[in-house]
Amino acid sequence: MAGNVSTPGATVTSRALALVGAFDEEHRRLTLTELAQRAGLPLPTAHRLMGELVEWGALRRTSAGDYVIGRRLWDIGLLAPHNAGLVELASPYLHDLYGATLATVHLAVREGSEVLYVDRLRGSTSVPIVSTVGSRLPMHATGVGKVLLAHAPADVQQAVLADLTRITPYTITQPGTLQRQLAAALRDDHATTVEEMSLGACSVGVPVRRGHEVVAALGIVVPSLKRDKARLVSALHVAARGIGRAIS
Numbered sequence: 001m002a003g004n005v006s007t008p009g010a011t012v013t014s015r016a017l018a019l020v021g022a023f024d025e026e027h028r029r030l031t032l033t034e035l036a037q038r039a040g041l042p043l044p045t046a047h048r049l050m051g052e053l054v055e056w057g058a059l060r061r062t063s064a065g066d067y068v069i070g071r072r073l074w075d076i077g078l079l080a081p082h083n084a085g086l087v088e089l090a091s092p093y094l095h096d097l098y099g100a101t102l103a104t105v106h107l108a109v110r111e112g113s114e115v116l117y118v119d120r121l122r123g124s125t126s127v128p129i130v131s132t133v134g135s136r137l138p139m140h141a142t143g144v145g146k147v148l149l150a151h152a153p154a155d156v157q158q159a160v161l162a163d164l165t166r167i168t169p170y171t172i173t174q175p176g177t178l179q180r181q182l183a184a185a186l187r188d189d190h191a192t193t194v195e196e197m198s199l200g201a202c203s204v205g206v207p208v209r210r211g212h213e214v215v216a217a218l219g220i221v222v223p224s225l226k227r228d229k230a231r232l233v234s235a236l237h238v239a240a241r242g243i244g245r246a247i248s
Contacts (some may be wrong), residue, residue, distance in 0.1 A: 021034050025135060053070075086107070091119065092219075094121055146178075
């Protein structure tokens with residue numbers, strides 16, 4: 001939630017940014033009253049600024065009368081150097097991977113102690129998918145997240161290991177177990193999940209490297225890894241190496 005910016009010294013810009021910042025992973029749709037409360041603004045001020053934000057395209061008002069993030073804001077976000085070039089250069093390899101597997105394919109990066117999904121191709125099989133482009137998920141419960149966590153700095157690993165939230169009955173919540181999985185991810189160059197983020201969905205992720213640095217992770221979500229794991233890992237590595245060459 002944004003801090004209170006109703007003080008006299010607050011600028012118009014800080015108040016508008018507080019309204020945009022009121023949205024997060026758990027609050028994707030907000031009413032005007034909710035926005036004003038989360039941004040710490042008087043309702044009339046929030047109403048006036050929301051009109052300008054909607055007109056510009058930063059936010060959009062739905063038919064139900066609440067508000068969501070607008071497409072223009074997302075389009076501008078994609079221009080950020082951290083992700084824009086990566087997504088564009090990786091796109092052909094994601095499509096090749098999808099064509100070879102017909103599974104849901106993810107491209108993700110680490111943002112703090114979470115995994116941020118920057119691109120996705122939805123597979124043809126009926127598998128529960130909770131991630132969307134732009135969503136952030138716990139690192140310990142996703143294949144791409146475990147790969148990125150395995151290569152993350154020690155302080156990031158410690159922060160994640162200290163807060164292993166249970167999402168499904170199969171989510172890894174024991175620090176020792178996760179540490180062993182991270183060590184295996186470094187050794188085997190891939191990580192897996194089995195119904196740890198959503199029931200009925202398994203995933204495998206591999207690192208994407210620029211030189212020796214892991215800058216992203218590439219993953220696939222499927223109903224089961226029992227038969228095709230080796231084939232999927234091989235396909236992921238081929239695509240990840242291609243992306244690595246493209247961004248080097």
